[in-house]
Amino acid sequence: MQTNGNDAKYYNEQDRINTLKMREVLSCLPSFCKQYFRGIEPTTSARTRLGYAYDLRVFFEYLHNVNPSLKNIEVKNFKLDVLEMIEREDIEEYLEYLSLYEKQEKETTKERTNTEQGKKRKMSALRSMFSYFYKAELISKNTPELVNMPKLHEHEIIRLEPNEVAILLDQVEAGEKLTKSQLKYHEKTKVRDVALLTLLLGTGIRVSECVGIDIEDIDYDTNGLNIHRKGGYNTIVYFPDEVRQALLDYYEERKTIIPVEGNENAFFLSLQNKRISVRAVEKLVKKYARNVTTLKKITPHKLRSTFGTNLYKESGDIYLVADVLGHKDVNTTRKHYAAQDDENRRRAARMVKLREDIDDNK
Structure with a gap:
């Protein structure tokens, strides 16, 4: 069995595709997110970072839609101090919003829902971003840590007999x-x-x-x-x-x-x-x-x-x-x-x- 560098060729190609998708999503996110994703690159896969980017886009779009002071600012122009504005209640309301919300896709509006697992994943993305900037001493508080992660209920294992x-x-x-x-x-x-x-x-x-x-x-x-x-x-x-x-x-x-x-x-x-x-x-x-x-x-x-x-x-x-x-x-x-x-x-x-x-x- 050969174990040379060609073994991972398919996965390298997947990483390349995910990296290109990542650049596309980053163009819609606040510029400070680029620093965050560069910072976590050594410890995460391209697929994980892309998933975080999608989840953070939902969060920033939510802020843009519900916060009066941010409605007239494009998401990509948000400054880092927007994270200082976030209070515990804001994140709890965001989790509630994730249960059912509408998203504009091209010319249609589609309803989106999140299960406990989906909410937990989006909270993980938030926690990771806030933690990065908090440890870098670029923000003074780490608000997501004050909010409990959504509780996952155990599901029966589905399998074939x-x-x-x-x-x-x-x-x-x-x-x-x-x-x-x-x-x-x-x-x-x-x-x-x-x-x-x-x-x-x-x-x-x-x-x-x-x-x-x-x-x-x-x-x-x-x-x-x-x-x-x-x-x-x-x-x-x-x-x-x-x-x-x-x-x-x-x-x-x-x-x-x-x-x-x-x-x-x-x-x-x-x-x-x-x-x-x-x-x-x-x-x-x-x-x-x-x-x-x-x-x-x-x-x-x-x-x-x-x-x-x-x-x-x-x-x-x-x-x-x-x-x-x-x-x-x-x-x-x-x-x-x-x-x-x-x-x-x-x-x-x-x-x-x-x-x-x-x-x-x-």
Whole structure:
């Protein structure tokens, strides 16, 4: 398996795209934001900074719309002292506003909503910006720290049961329950789709890590896969023989495809012979999964949860699951699989009997 500098080519291209998008968003933000984003660059990814920029744009547009003293000033002309104006109540009102607001997009006005997770993310962006300028002693107070982060309610882990996994893969191979238009393309994609879904279910890698795989990243002798993790580092994950066989079946087909220039190294290709996109994988998972279950909304991330749950059930080792899934903090893993711990404790309680049943003594 080669681990040279070419492994991260796809991710470098994604960083380049995100950097260009970032410059576009920055042109709409106050000029002091440029200093902030330069300051956090060494410790954040381009994708994280872009997400913060989008969230901060919502905040500054909100200030522009609701604050009388700022209505006649373009957002990009706001001065740093605008942060000194922000009081605790302003941020609490902003969080309330995020529940439902309107945003002008081209010639239409669209309603936007934020769940607890969305509000927490936007608060994280605010906290990061205020903290940067406060530590740099450019503002005298760090107001967002006075406001509690939105409380996230635990959600049940949505995953496929073992029988549903088997049905899913069988249906991908057979093309059952697909529409006529879907069946037209099925013969061309089924080997690829089986390999892709088997890989996701057999390793728990993220969809972004999956689409970034190059041909030389796979070692069929050791069942090793070199991937570029979300945190920006490369690591090797290992896959079972069932995944190996599915990958080899597709690789034989992949050898016969002439990719579009610039996509020669990509392992998974689209029908256009380009590197398959995250969006395309999301669509194909949805297409197949809705024929297996209509009660669960299955996404690539839910396939990751399916793997994580199965691994934890088999091993009982939360640290192993965290390592394989690429979680930096085991508490992240523990939070997601706490329900399994609870079920284990309930099962243990049912195993212990202090007295025989009354009926047994009659």
